[in-house]
Amino acid sequence: MAEGFKIDQRHGKSRxxxxxxxxxxxxxxxMVEWEVDVSLFSxxxxxxxxxxxxxxxxxxxxKNTVYGKAKECTEELTLERFALLLARHFTNYYPQVTGAIVSIVEKPWERVLIDGKPHxxxxxxxxxxxxxxxxxxxCGAVNIISGLKNLSLLKTTQSGFEGFxxxxYTLLPDTRERIVATEVTSSWRYKFANISQIPPAPFCxxxxxxxxxxxxxDTFFGPVDTGVYSPSVQNTLYLMATAVLNRFQEIEWVHLRMPNLHFLPVNMSSKENPNMVKFADDVYLPTSEPHGTIQATISRAMSKL
Ligand SMILES: O=c1[nH]c(=O)c2[nH]c(=O)[nH]c2[nH]1
Known part of the structure; x- marks a missing residue:
């Protein structure tokens, strides 16, 4: 309490x-390239x-600590372990620091292959x-949320939307044949609640x-030759998230945000040429604005036992 006011504050360095x-x-x-944000509760x-x-x-x-710790890391490590190491340092080293949030985005540098051989x-x-x-x-309590951005996915068939x-105000016709395209942003929480619970290597x-x-x-696309029919982005999102939860027990919840990047059928006509371009699932107008946005967080239901 300060002079009759309450302050909720933290400070840090971004980017x-x-x-x-x-x-x-x-x-x-x-090599890795990281953009690090640090924010301290102190x-x-x-x-x-x-x-x-x-x-x-x-x-x-x-900011200097980020470079100092990067120097000290003589062995390759993941962005999660680097974030944990920084957060542990800030919360251990400074008596007045009660908590830390460290966020990192990794730039996707990938090893080049030349004639199939890694450079x-x-x-x-x-x-x-x-x-x-x-x-x-x-005290060492942690919350680790990892994620991905910019995962662009598209399929040219096996998608529809009907019965809505x-x-x-409704103009959209029912369809069982459309392109579906999205740019997935996802985050998921690891259930390690304390620094002591984080598994050592080989967990990576x-x-x-x-x-x-x-x-x-894989869940978005389905099998290589037949694919899998998507009745809505909502249903596909649900199947994608539950596939992750079914596969990885240490993940507690998954959040997915999936824009529906519309590919509009092109029909063009004039008085003289009424069938100049008649849409036959072939020519589309790709758009990014406006777009639908479907998002959900899926977690396991609590057991009734
Ligand atoms: O998969 C879809 N979900 C929607 O909620 C929606 N709304 C819309 O116009 N097209 C679609 N497609």
Whole structure:
């Protein structure tokens, strides 16, 4: 309480960009590029209510810590473990820091293949982003939410939408044949509640991220030759999320946000040429605005026992 007001505050550094290269004696170089956000819950109320900054951990020091810790990490590590390490440092080292949130987005640098052979030190940019947000309290309680962004998926058939509400504003016809395209953003919570519960190697957050991404996209597409019919983005989203929960017990919930990026049928006509372009599931107008947005968080129902 300060002068009759309540303050809910935290401070930190955003968009700290760092790249780390590991050069093992044998095998190729390994590199990551991360954008790190740090935010600290700390007891520094006098800095808000007066000119006393004596308890502030400078955001400049937070930024420097990111580079210092990256230097100290002589072994390759995942963004989740780097976020945990930073959060542990901030909450352990500074008496006034009661909690920390460390968020990291990894840029998708992928090893280049030349004639099918992995290059020892060449990388190209892929498209999906791996994300994490680690919240830690001084006592070691953690909340680890990882995710992905920019997973663009499309199928040219095996999608429809029918039987929805019809009223005086409804123009959309029922269809069992359309393109469905989306750019998936997902996040999921690992159920490790304390730093002591986080499994050591061989459990690998990067491997889990790749597996979750594969389960999501495999479920979206279905078998290679027949696919799987999608009656709505809603149903496909549900099947994707539940496939992840069924496969990975250490994931507590999955959030999916899936824009419905419409591909509109093209029909063009004039008085002279009434059938200039008559849509036959062939020519579409791809759009990004406006688009539908379907999102849900799916978790396991509590057992009745
Ligand atoms: O899969 C869909 N879900 C919707 O909620 C919706 N709404 C709409 O116009 N088209 C679609 N498609």
């Amino acid at each position: 700290v960009r760092v790249a780390r290269v590991w050069r093992p004696h044998s095998g190729g170089h390994v 007891d520094c109320l006098p800095s808000y209510t007066s000119d006393d900054n004596s308890s502030i951990v400078a955001t400049d020091s937070m 020892s030190h060449g990388f190209k940019l892929g498209s999906e982003l791996h994300t994490t947000e680690v919240t830690m309290k001084k 509400v019809r009223d005086k 957050f990067r491997q889990r991220y790749n597996e979750v991404k594969k389960v999501l996209s």
